[in-house]
Amino acid sequence: MKIVRPLLIAALLIAHPSAQAASFDCSKGRSLAEKIICNDPALSRLDDTLGRLYWKARRTVSDRRGFIADSDSKWAWREANCRDAECLGTWYAARIGELEQVIASVRMGASSVDPTMLQCTAAHPGIVIGEQCASVIKQNGSQWNHQTPHGGDWFCGVAMLGRT
Secondary structure, X not given: OOXXXXXXXXXXXXXXXXXXXXXXXXXXXXXXXXXXXXXXXXXXXXXXXXXXXXHHHHHHOOOHHHHHHHHHHHHHHHHHHOOOHHHHHHHHHHHHHHHHHHHHXXXXXXXXXXXXXXXXXXXXXXXXXXXXXXXXXXXXXXXXXEEXXXXXXXXXXEEEEOOO
């Protein structure tokens, strides 16, 4: 009987939506995006995956400062623009894919990450990307420049971190 009670409590905590793990402390989650993530088990799992990949990539890249600046701008974009689970899910899928590519490129012996990896995150095609990128360019000054993607087949231009 003494074992049953702790197991029951653990099962209830696991089943409770706010008890879902995330890469940040859900009790301190203040933004709308963080609240949505903490209350959605699928998003919480994506956040855990992203957290593990972020730290793995951060440990392996040669330009750690550039990697952190790029990651911070993408996180800031998510915080400012994602207001629902669909946007967050799309953002997580894109960001996880980017980090997997960063890790794979380092494993393959690439000396640096392809600059196309350092883009404004375009998490939802319905959002006006030009305005997002313009605000990032404005915040970061001359280290950002606007480029049209190769072939123009993407749904927006891209602001890329690089030398102007």
